[in-house]
Amino acid sequence: MLSRVADSVYWMSRYLERAENVARFVDVNYNLSLDLGNRVREQWEPLVYTTGDQEVFLENYGNFSQRNVINFLTFEMKNFNSVLACLSGARENARTVRDIISSAVWEEINKFYLYVKNSAGDKRLLEEPHDFFHQVKRSSHLILGLLDATISRDEAWFFAHVGRLIERADKTSRILDVKYYILLPTVTDVGTPLDSIQWAALLKSAGALEMYRKSRGRITPRDVVDFLLLDREFPRSIRFCLSEAEESLLAILGTSHSHFRNEAERRMGQLSADLDYAQVDDIIKSGLHEYLDGFQDKLNAVGAAISDSFFQTSPAASNGAVLAK
Amino acid sequence: MCFDAYDSEGFYDEMFDAAGKPRLRASLLADKISALNDGELSRRQQAAERALLNMGITFNVYGHEAGTEKVWPFDVIPRIIEHAEWQYLERGLKQRIRALNLFIDDLYHDRKIVKDGIVPADLVESGKCYLRPCQGFDPPGGVWCHITGTDLVRDADGQFFVLEDNLRCPSGVSYVIENREVMKRTFPQVFQGLGVVAVEDYPEKLLETLQFVAPKGCDDPTVVVMTPGPYNSAYFEHSFLAQQMGVELVEGRDLVVSDGYVHMRTTHGLKRVDVIYRRIDDDFLDPLAFRPDSTLGVPGLAEVYRNGKVALANAPGTGIADDKAVYAYVPQIIKYYLGEDIILPNVPTFLCSDEKQREHVLANIDKLVVKPTNESGGYGIVLGPKATPEELVAAADRIRENPRNYVAQPMLNLSRVPSLVDDRFEGRHVDLRPYILYGKDIFVLPGGLTRVALKKGSMVVNSSQGGGSKDTWVLGSDVIPTVTNVAGDVVVPPEPPSGPTQRQMQTTS
Known part of the structure; x- marks a missing residue:
C-alpha cells in the first residue's frame, strides 16, 4: 500500500x-x-x-x-x-x-x-x-x-483501526484528566462515593456508564479511574484501545507479539505493556494528572513514529521486511 | 403561547394562585412558556412522545393481546414543587416510613402496640398481607420496607395528604428518571436558571440500599432484580432498574435453591445470589411456603430467607402496613413509636369493620370514595359522587358482606396543573408519588412521579384508567448546586479551577 x-x-x-x-x-x-x-x-x-x-x-x-x-x-x-x-x-x-x-x-x-x-x-x-x-x-x-x-481486513482497514483507537485512547485520557481534576478528590476521598451524578456524567462522556455498572457497581472515583484507564474489556478504556491498536499495527507488517520491526511497533508495544501492568492505586497515589500527561506524551510519540515508519518512507528509513504488496 | 385564558376554576392550582398569578418561582417557568411561539409547545409535546416511543419506555396493558405495548401519556408541562414545600414533604415522609417500619417489626415480634390497645388485634390478624411465618424474623438492619412509593394528594386548600402507603412493590420510579431525560432532550431551555434538583442518582442510591441489606458476612454482595417476566405491566421498569444498577434481571426459573443458598443458573455454573429486589408479590415468592400454584417463584426460597442466607427487598410481610384499614391508624402509630405528631396528615378514613363508622359510610355512600383495603392500581374503587345508583347499591352490598375489606374516605378535590390540551392549557388533576429508600439512612428521591388524570374533570390518575404523567421539578434552595462530602455534610463546592492544561492534539502532518 x-x-x-x-x-x-x-x-x-x-x-x-x-x-x-x-x-x-x-x-x-x-x-x-x-x-x-x-x-x-x-x-x-x-x-x-x-x-x-x-x-x-x-x-x-x-x-x-x-x-x-x-x-x-x-x-x-x-x-x-x-x-x-x-x-x-x-x-x-x-x-x-x-x-x-x-x-x-x-x-x-x-x-x-x-x-x-x-x-x-x-x-x-x-x-x-x-x-x-x-x-x-x-x-x-x-x-x-x-x-x-x-x-477486507487488509492494510487499509488496519491503518484505519489503529488511527481510530489511538484517537480514542487520547480522548478518554483527556476527559478523564480534566474531569478528575475538577471533581478533585483528595487521596483520602478516593474509594468513597462522592457526587455520583458528576462522576456518572464523566462515565457517560465515554459512553461507559452502563458497562461500568455491570463491572463495578457503585460509583467511586477510584473505580471510575480504573475503569476508564485500565479496564481489559471496555472498548473505550485506554488500555483496551492500546491493546487493540497494537494488534492491528503488528498485523500491518505481520510482526509477531513481543517483537518489533520499527520504532512505531516498539513504542506501541512498550506503552501497551506499560498499561497491562499498571495499578490504579499506584497511579492515583503518585498523581493521575502526571500519569495521564506522561501517557499522552508517549502516545504522541507513537503517533509520530507511525508517521515516520510508514508514511514518510524514504530510502533511509526502512522497515526491514517491508515489501510492496 | 400564554396563560391568559387559563382558569383554575376554584381548584388548587400548582402553578398559579387563586388570583391567577404564578406562584413564587413558578413564574420563571410561566414566563418561559409564555414566550414560546404558537404551536411550539405542541411540537415539543410530539417530540417528547416520539422520544418515549423510540426509547421503548412503554408499559404492557392487561386484558389486551399479550405483548401490547403502550407509551404512557406524558404531558410536557412540568409540575413544580417549591423548595420549602419539598422540605416539608421530605420530613413528613421520613417520619412516616420510620414509624411504619417500627410498626411492622413490632407486629412480627412482641406486638406491643396491640397489647397497649392502640391497634386492634383482629385488624392485624385479618389482614390479607399479614404473614404469620414472618413472626420472630429479624431482617438485616431491622429494615422491612426498603422501597416505598407513597401516594400524596393535595386538596382545594393546598394541604398535602397521604392517600396510600405503597410498601409492597411500588412501581413508577423508572418514569421519574426517564421523564426527566425526555424533558432534557426535548425541552431543554426551560431548565436553565431554575435549579431543578437532579433525580439521576436514584439507581446509585437503590444499589447502595440493596447492598446494605445483604446478609451479614457478604463483603461484595450479588444483587439481582427479580421480575415475573416480560408480560408484566412493569417489565420495562424491572429491566431499566437492573440495567441502571448493572445487576442481573432474573425470573424465578433462573434461580435455584441449593446447599442452603439461592443461586442463579449461569453459563459458568451456579452463582450465589445475596440480595433479591423482588418485584413479585409475597404469595408468589415460593410455592413451598406460599401459593403452591406459583410458577413465578423459587421453591425453597422462603427457607433460605428465614435462615438469613438471602435478603429480600421489600421483606415479605411488609404489606400489612399498607393495608388500608391499618392506614387509618398511622397517626396513632407515629405517636406510639416516635412520640411525635404526624407531619403529613392522613385523609380522614372510615373503617367499615367498625359498626358505627360503617353505618356512616352506608348512609353517605354517594358522597364518599369506597376503597378495597388490599387492592392497588385503582382497582375496585367506587367514587360515590360519580357512581350510578346501581353501582352504589352493589358497593353497599359488598361492604355489608365483608366490612373488613373496605374503607371509605371523603372525595377530595385534587389539585391541578396546567396541561396541554389541543394547543391550549387546561387544568388537570394530579397526585404525587415520591419514592423512599430505607437502608442505612432514609433517602427520599426529590420529587417523584406526578400522575395526571388526562380526561377532563377526572380524578383517577392510574395508568390503567386514562392517567398520564408529568416531570416533577423540585426547585433547589437556590441555583448553586450542593454536593455531599465524605463526612455526609451537604456543602457548596468551591469554584473549581479551570483544569489541567492539555497538550495540543496531533493533526495531519
Whole structure:
C-alpha cells in the first residue's frame, strides 16, 4: 500500500473518531449543565481545556458561555479540532482514497460532513444541541459499522483501526484528566462515593456508564479511574484501545507479539505493556494528572513514529521486511 | 403561547394562585412558556412522545393481546414543587416510613402496640398481607420496607395528604428518571436558571440500599432484580432498574435453591445470589411456603430467607402496613413509636369493620370514595359522587358482606396543573408519588412521579384508567448546586479551577 494512501486512511479515521468524541463531550456536558443552574464558567471552560485549544478560543471569543463554547467546539473552522473541522479533514482524506475505501463508506462520510456543515448556521442548535449531537454519534457509528462490514481486513482497514483507537485512547485520557481534576478528590476521598451524578456524567462522556455498572457497581472515583484507564474489556478504556491498536499495527507488517520491526511497533508495544501492568492505586497515589500527561506524551510519540515508519518512507528509513504488496 | 385564558376554576392550582398569578418561582417557568411561539409547545409535546416511543419506555396493558405495548401519556408541562414545600414533604415522609417500619417489626415480634390497645388485634390478624411465618424474623438492619412509593394528594386548600402507603412493590420510579431525560432532550431551555434538583442518582442510591441489606458476612454482595417476566405491566421498569444498577434481571426459573443458598443458573455454573429486589408479590415468592400454584417463584426460597442466607427487598410481610384499614391508624402509630405528631396528615378514613363508622359510610355512600383495603392500581374503587345508583347499591352490598375489606374516605378535590390540551392549557388533576429508600439512612428521591388524570374533570390518575404523567421539578434552595462530602455534610463546592492544561492534539502532518 502506498505510504500516502495509508497516511490518508489513518487520518480519515482519527478525525472521524475525534469528531464523535468532541460531540459526546459537549452533549454530556450540556445535559449536566441543565442540572447545575447558573455556574456557567465552571461548566463550559473545562471543555475547551480538554481539547487543549484554550488559546485559539480566547483569541476568537470573549467568554466561556455555553453558546460560545458549543460553537467553538462544533463549528469553528479556526479550531482545527471542532467537529466540522474534523469532518472536513476526514472527508478530504477520504476523497483522496476513494478507490481504496468502499463507496458506502465514502458516501456516509460525505453525507456526514454535509450534514454538519449545513447545520452550522442553525442558531437554535446552540441552545438545544441534543438532536444534533445524537445524529453526529449515529453517523460516526454508521461509518464504523460500514468499515467493519464492507472492507477486507487488509492494510487499509488496519491503518484505519489503529488511527481510530489511538484517537480514542487520547480522548478518554483527556476527559478523564480534566474531569478528575475538577471533581478533585483528595487521596483520602478516593474509594468513597462522592457526587455520583458528576462522576456518572464523566462515565457517560465515554459512553461507559452502563458497562461500568455491570463491572463495578457503585460509583467511586477510584473505580471510575480504573475503569476508564485500565479496564481489559471496555472498548473505550485506554488500555483496551492500546491493546487493540497494537494488534492491528503488528498485523500491518505481520510482526509477531513481543517483537518489533520499527520504532512505531516498539513504542506501541512498550506503552501497551506499560498499561497491562499498571495499578490504579499506584497511579492515583503518585498523581493521575502526571500519569495521564506522561501517557499522552508517549502516545504522541507513537503517533509520530507511525508517521515516520510508514508514511514518510524514504530510502533511509526502512522497515526491514517491508515489501510492496 | 400564554396563560391568559387559563382558569383554575376554584381548584388548587400548582402553578398559579387563586388570583391567577404564578406562584413564587413558578413564574420563571410561566414566563418561559409564555414566550414560546404558537404551536411550539405542541411540537415539543410530539417530540417528547416520539422520544418515549423510540426509547421503548412503554408499559404492557392487561386484558389486551399479550405483548401490547403502550407509551404512557406524558404531558410536557412540568409540575413544580417549591423548595420549602419539598422540605416539608421530605420530613413528613421520613417520619412516616420510620414509624411504619417500627410498626411492622413490632407486629412480627412482641406486638406491643396491640397489647397497649392502640391497634386492634383482629385488624392485624385479618389482614390479607399479614404473614404469620414472618413472626420472630429479624431482617438485616431491622429494615422491612426498603422501597416505598407513597401516594400524596393535595386538596382545594393546598394541604398535602397521604392517600396510600405503597410498601409492597411500588412501581413508577423508572418514569421519574426517564421523564426527566425526555424533558432534557426535548425541552431543554426551560431548565436553565431554575435549579431543578437532579433525580439521576436514584439507581446509585437503590444499589447502595440493596447492598446494605445483604446478609451479614457478604463483603461484595450479588444483587439481582427479580421480575415475573416480560408480560408484566412493569417489565420495562424491572429491566431499566437492573440495567441502571448493572445487576442481573432474573425470573424465578433462573434461580435455584441449593446447599442452603439461592443461586442463579449461569453459563459458568451456579452463582450465589445475596440480595433479591423482588418485584413479585409475597404469595408468589415460593410455592413451598406460599401459593403452591406459583410458577413465578423459587421453591425453597422462603427457607433460605428465614435462615438469613438471602435478603429480600421489600421483606415479605411488609404489606400489612399498607393495608388500608391499618392506614387509618398511622397517626396513632407515629405517636406510639416516635412520640411525635404526624407531619403529613392522613385523609380522614372510615373503617367499615367498625359498626358505627360503617353505618356512616352506608348512609353517605354517594358522597364518599369506597376503597378495597388490599387492592392497588385503582382497582375496585367506587367514587360515590360519580357512581350510578346501581353501582352504589352493589358497593353497599359488598361492604355489608365483608366490612373488613373496605374503607371509605371523603372525595377530595385534587389539585391541578396546567396541561396541554389541543394547543391550549387546561387544568388537570394530579397526585404525587415520591419514592423512599430505607437502608442505612432514609433517602427520599426529590420529587417523584406526578400522575395526571388526562380526561377532563377526572380524578383517577392510574395508568390503567386514562392517567398520564408529568416531570416533577423540585426547585433547589437556590441555583448553586450542593454536593455531599465524605463526612455526609451537604456543602457548596468551591469554584473549581479551570483544569489541567492539555497538550495540543496531533493533526495531519
